[in-house]
Every structure is written in structure tokens, then in C-alpha cells.
Amino acid sequence: MTDATPPQVEAEPEVAATLFGDRLELARSYTASLAEHGETLGLIGPRELPQLWSRHILNSALLAPLLRGRVGDVGSGAGLPGLLLAIARPDVELTLIEPMERRTEWLQSEVDRMGLDNVTVLRARAEELPGSGTLLPLDQVTARAVSALRTLIPLTAPLVRSGGELVLMKGGRAEEEIDAAQKVIRRHRLHDVEVLELGADLGLYVTRVVRAVVDP
Numbered sequence: 001m002t003d004a005t006p007p008q009v010e011a012e013p014e015v016a017a018t019l020f021g022d023r024l025e026l027a028r029s030y031t032a033s034l035a036e037h038g039e040t041l042g043l044i045g046p047r048e049l050p051q052l053w054s055r056h057i058l059n060s061a062l063l064a065p066l067l068r069g070r071v072g073d074v075g076s077g078a079g080l081p082g083l084l085l086a087i088a089r090p091d092v093e094l095t096l097i098e099p100m101e102r103r104t105e106w107l108q109s110e111v112d113r114m115g116l117d118n119v120t121v122l123r124a125r126a127e128e129l130p131g132s133g134t135l136l137p138l139d140q141v142t143a144r145a146v147s148a149l150r151t152l153i154p155l156t157a158p159l160v161r162s163g164g165e166l167v168l169m170k171g172g173r174a175e176e177e178i179d180a181a182q183k184v185i186r187r188h189r190l191h192d193v194e195v196l197e198l199g200a201d202l203g204l205y206v207t208r209v210v211r212a213v214v215d216p
């Protein structure tokens with residue numbers, strides 16, 4: 001006999017209230033919708049449900065205090081981190097850049113359902129955007145789980161204005177990725193490249209972020 005019990009969604013950690021403040025209901029609403037539809041739409045696997053808050057929702061929200069102005073999220077997928085950041089920071093304008101139609105439909109439906117007025121969903125590959133006139137220069141670009149830094153930097157740096165920033169979520173190999181990306185770091189004139197470790201003070205898994213200033 002196989003165990004047919006469906007995986008349970010992780011209970012909401014208390015720290016969610018600290019990270020989302022008066023936007024917590026929206027974060028709950030998005031999380032419930034992702035838990036309900038994410039697997040059917042191919043956005044998340046069933047094994048993610050027992051760690052949905054701690055591994056996906058809250059670690060995305062940890063970036064919120066780093067943001068300012070007009071921000072693009074490259075490869076938003078299910079909305080991580082871009083949609084969570086739009087929820088946590090209604091004062092920031094988010095553009096979610098995602099090439100897959102089914103994913104952009106999901107993102108737009110969530111934006112409409114929650115009535116978020118600080119989000120634009122753009123169906124595109126990041127490399128098509130520079131010079132296309134579809135995207136104004138951004139103050140910052142975020143990305144999570146899109147590719148290694150040496151390929152991610154050429155996709156993201158051209159979208160950012162001079163003096164803007166890349167804010168890229170990375171795993172435990174962030175330093176090795178930076179070493180392997182030295183050529184593109186020079187080519188795209190990135191400086192002040194640093195690795196931030198977020199979340200430990202809140203009792204969360206450490207989320208590593210590579211932040212760099214773009215100076216074309």
C-alpha cells in the first residue's frame with residue numbers, strides 16, 4: 001500500500017507578521033493560492049508544500065528592505081521573489097519579467113485577484129529588453145534560481161541604470177559563482193560586489209544575496 005496522504009502546507013511561521021506587517025493578509029492569500037494551484041500549473045513541486053513559507057515565501061520577503069524605486073524581477077516564475085516583494089513593498093514599482101506564457105498568465109491573474117497596483121507583468125526574455133523600448137531603465141534587478149552568475153549578470157546588468165543595483169538571490173556557492181564570473185563582472189562594470197547573509201537574526205534559513213552596483 002502506498003501512502004496517499006497529500007503533503008501538508010507548512011504552518012505560517014510567526015515571523016511572517018514581522019516581515020509583511022500590514023500586508024500579511026495579502027501574503028497569506030498568495031501563499032494559499034500558490035499551495036492550491038502551484039503543482040497543477042507546474043510552478044512548484046508537491047515536496048515544496050511542507051516548506052512553502054520558510055524556503056520560498058519568507059526568504060523572498062527578506063529582500064524587501066533592500067529595494068527602492070523601480071525594480072525588475074527576472075525569471076519570476078511563480079512570483080518568487082517579485083510578487084512577494086510587490087506585496088511587502090507597495091511603495092516600490094515591480095516589473096515581473098518572465099517568458100513562459102502559462103507563468104505570465106498566473107502572475108497576472110494573481111496581481112488582478114489581489115488588486116496590486118504596483119506590478120507590471122511582462123512576457124519577455126531579459127536579453128530581448130535592452131533597446132526595445134518596452135522597459136524603462138530600472139533602479140534594481142532581482143532574480144532567484146534563474147542561472148549561475150556568469151550567465152545571469154549579462155541578462156540582468158543591461159536592464160539597470162547607471163548607479164543602480166543587482167540584488168540576486170544565491171545559494172551556498174555564491175562566492176564560487178562570483179569567482180567564476182570575474183570576466184562578466186568587469187565587462188558589465190560592476191563594483192562593490194558583496195554577499196549579504198539575511199534571515200539568521202529572524203531564526204530563518206540563511207538567504208544569500210549577491211548585491212552589486214552597475215556603472216555602465
Ligand SMILES: C[S@@+](CC[C@H](N)C(=O)[O-])C[C@H]1O[C@@H](n2cnc3c(N)ncnc32)[C@H](O)[C@@H]1O
Binds near residue numbers: 078081097126143
Ligand atoms: C527555475 S525557475 C525560477 C522561478 C522563480 N524565480 C523561483 O525562484 O521560483 C527560472 C525561471 O526563469 C525564467 N527564465 C529563464 N530564462 C530567462 C530569461 N532569459 N529571461 C527571463 N526569464 C527567464 C524561466 O521561464 C523560469 O520561470
